[in-house]
Amino acid sequence: MIKIIIHGCNGKMGKVIAKLAAESPDFKVVAGVDKNTSPLDFPVYSDLKEVKEEADVVIDFSYHEAVPDMVKAAAQKKLPVVIATTGLSEEELKVIEEASKEIPIFKSANMSLGVNILINLVKEAAKILQQDFDIEIIEKHHNMKKDAPSGTALMIADAINQVLNDKKEYVYGRHTKTEQRKPNELGIHAVRGGTIVGEHQVIFAGHDEVITISHSAQSREIFGYGALKAAKFIINQNPGLYNMEDLVKKG
Numbered sequence: 001m002i003k004i005i006i007h008g009c010n011g012k013m014g015k016v017i018a019k020l021a022a023e024s025p026d027f028k029v030v031a032g033v034d035k036n037t038s039p040l041d042f043p044v045y046s047d048l049k050e051v052k053e054e055a056d057v058v059i060d061f062s063y064h065e066a067v068p069d070m071v072k073a074a075a076q077k078k079l080p081v082v083i084a085t086t087g088l089s090e091e092e093l094k095v096i097e098e099a100s101k102e103i104p105i106f107k108s109a110n111m112s113l114g115v116n117i118l119i120n121l122v123k124e125a126a127k128i129l130q131q132d133f134d135i136e137i138i139e140k141h142h143n144m145k146k147d148a149p150s151g152t153a154l155m156i157a158d159a160i161n162q163v164l165n166d167k168k169e170y171v172y173g174r175h176t177k178t179e180q181r182k183p184n185e186l187g188i189h190a191v192r193g194g195t196i197v198g199e200h201q202v203i204f205a206g207h208d209e210v211i212t213i214s215h216s217a218q219s220r221e222i223f224g225y226g227a228l229k230a231a232k233f234i235i236n237q238n239p240g241l242y243n244m245e246d247l248v249k250k251g
């Protein structure tokens, strides 16, 4: 049985992880960490450093500012970490990279299998269509989401740029632009409203034809299952930084 600490346990995703773990014989949540320490079915602490329970892994769905201290505490405790939190700054990413020299860290802005398949399809399409098609990404999420654009939209954009030798320049929205679109632009647009779980559309617009590759998350459980799979994977790895590609490669 894999013993989990949920960082961000009182949030929407923290509660999904607790529910999925309770339904599985393979996982047990031994403690949670959240700035909101409302009681749950396991002890809840305000800081990972204070957690007394023995654990195998930390699963993090919290807030970007909370991540650096969490990974430093995990490194002190020699605990592997799964990071799902998005909106991380360059500085916060550096702290994660530093900690990954001491502990195994799995990080993905989207834990669903579907989005990771979408990324592979988009990479292929971008290679084939790069000359004649403009690429734009539209993402839609619920009205509680704090970061924009989504971590997934940025991950998709980076994957496209990786196969196109970094030639795309990201344009976030177009409200400040009063000039024609340049071919090297990659537009990224965020929509927020209601309870939308997560939608990503990658649009390849050519002359008189449009190809759209899209993913629609229909529940938060898809992210939860992915994070638990990542937890199973990361506890057996050496220190380093891992992502969904590594997990898929290992089967």
Ligand SMILES: NC(=O)c1ccc[n+]([C@@H]2O[C@H](COP(=O)([O-])OP(=O)(O)OC[C@H]3O[C@@H](n4cnc5c(N)ncnc54)[C@H](O)[C@@H]3O)[C@@H](O)[C@H]2O)c1
Residues within 6 Å of the ligand: 007, 008, 009, 010, 011, 012, 013, 014, 033, 034, 035, 036, 046, 060, 061, 062, 063, 064, 065, 066, 083, 084, 085, 086, 087, 108, 109, 110, 111, 112, 147, 151, 223
């Ligand atoms: N990678 C993925 O597949 C995936 C999927 C869904 C959400 N997310 C990301 O996960 C994060 C959380 O999403 P959510 O919808 O659960 O958000 P949420 O706001 O419902 O939950 C976040 C929780 O973190 C807690 N928190 C905030 N600051 C903290 C701190 N300093 N220390 C400890 N706890 C703190 C909050 O109190 C809250 O309970 C977001 O960044 C979101 O984008 C990623």
Ligand SMILES: O=C(O)C1=N[C@H](C(=O)O)CCC1
Residues within 6 Å of the ligand: 086, 109, 110, 141, 145, 146, 149, 150, 151, 152, 153, 197, 198
């Ligand atoms: O609900 C959220 O917040 C989500 N965030 C991730 C992102 O920013 O890409 C993944 C989808 C859900």
